Amino acid sequence: MPFFTGLGMTASMIVALGPQNAYLIKHGLLRQSVVLRIAAIYVAIDVALIALGALGVGAVIGDSPDLRLVFSILAAMFFFVYGIMNIRKAFRKHVPAVDMETGKSRYSTAILVSIANPGVLFDTVVLVGGLAGQYDLLADRLVFSAGAATASLMWFSAIAALSFYVGYYVTSDKVWRVLDLVIGALMIALSGVILKDTAEIAIASIGSFFA
Numbered sequence: 001m002p003f004f005t006g007l008g009m010t011a012s013m014i015v016a017l018g019p020q021n022a023y024l025i026k027h028g029l030l031r032q033s034v035v036l037r038i039a040a041i042y043v044a045i046d047v048a049l050i051a052l053g054a055l056g057v058g059a060v061i062g063d064s065p066d067l068r069l070v071f072s073i074l075a076a077m078f079f080f081v082y083g084i085m086n087i088r089k090a091f092r093k094h095v096p097a098v099d100m101e102t103g104k105s106r107y108s109t110a111i112l113v114s115i116a117n118p119g120v121l122f123d124t125v126v127l128v129g130g131l132a133g134q135y136d137l138l139a140d141r142l143v144f145s146a147g148a149a150t151a152s153l154m155w156f157s158a159i160a161a162l163s164f165y166v167g168y169y170v171t172s173d174k175v176w177r178v179l180d181l182v183i184g185a186l187m188i189a190l191s192g193v194i195l196k197d198t199a200e201i202a203i204a205s206i207g208s209f210f211a
Contacts, residue, residue: 002132002140007147018190019082019113020120021159022183027106028163029170029179035163038110039156045114046124046152047145053129054141061126071126072198075118076191083187090180119194 020042027035052058061067114120132144170176 002135002144003147003150007151018079018119019117019187022082022086022187023110023113024156024159025163026179028160029167031164031167034106035160036157038106039160041107041110042114042156043149043152045111045120047149049115049121049124050129050132050145050148053125053127054132054145055129056133058126058128058130059133061122061130068122068126069198071118071122072194075122076194076198078116078118079187079194080191083184083191086180086184086187090177090184 024035024038024042027038061071128148129145132141132148135141135144170179
């Protein structure tokens with residue numbers, strides 16, 4: 001059924017720790033009520049990007065090896081820079097950066113780590129949206145997209161609520177340092193995995209071109 005296909009596929013991609021999830025978790029751990037609004041922003045952006053992909057944009061990008069290569073390289077760079085920023089933050093006098101932001105800047109950052117994140121764009125527009133676009137019937141596309149949106153809503157709501165609850169116990173400066181180090185290391189590792197996969201794809205493409 002398209003609904004469960006969309007739900008399952010989206011759930012399998014958004015559970016990985018990325019800049020979106022990391023930013024949401026930090027707000028939750030600081031027990032800031034804005035965490036739910038940030039989660040809502042993520043869901044709204046996911047729905048818009050999935051719809052864009054379902055309309056045909058995802059298929060166009062997915063059928064272009066060059067565009068996919070560009071997305072992969074940009075995503076690797078984005079994750080690497082984000083990882084370095086978190087590691088540098090861990091070795092400074094530690095005040096959680098999100099605690100120093102104003103309301104509007106929090107929303108701006110939430111939007112930025114979504115629409116300026118090549119990983120999010122590729123997953124939603126190309127992978128999820130592209131698969132939705134393969135259904136011939138508009139009704140099936142809508143049902144598939146609804147399943148994908150449901151997965152996004154469930155995940156970000158759960159992360160917001162859980163991190164807000166855990167925030168009761170996260171008060172030590174050392175915990176924040178460790179959190180930034182772990183997030184930074186994971187982002188850099190993810191960047192390396194993306195670059196490795198990208199290099200393999202590029203080498204295979206070059207080999208087939210000269211074959």
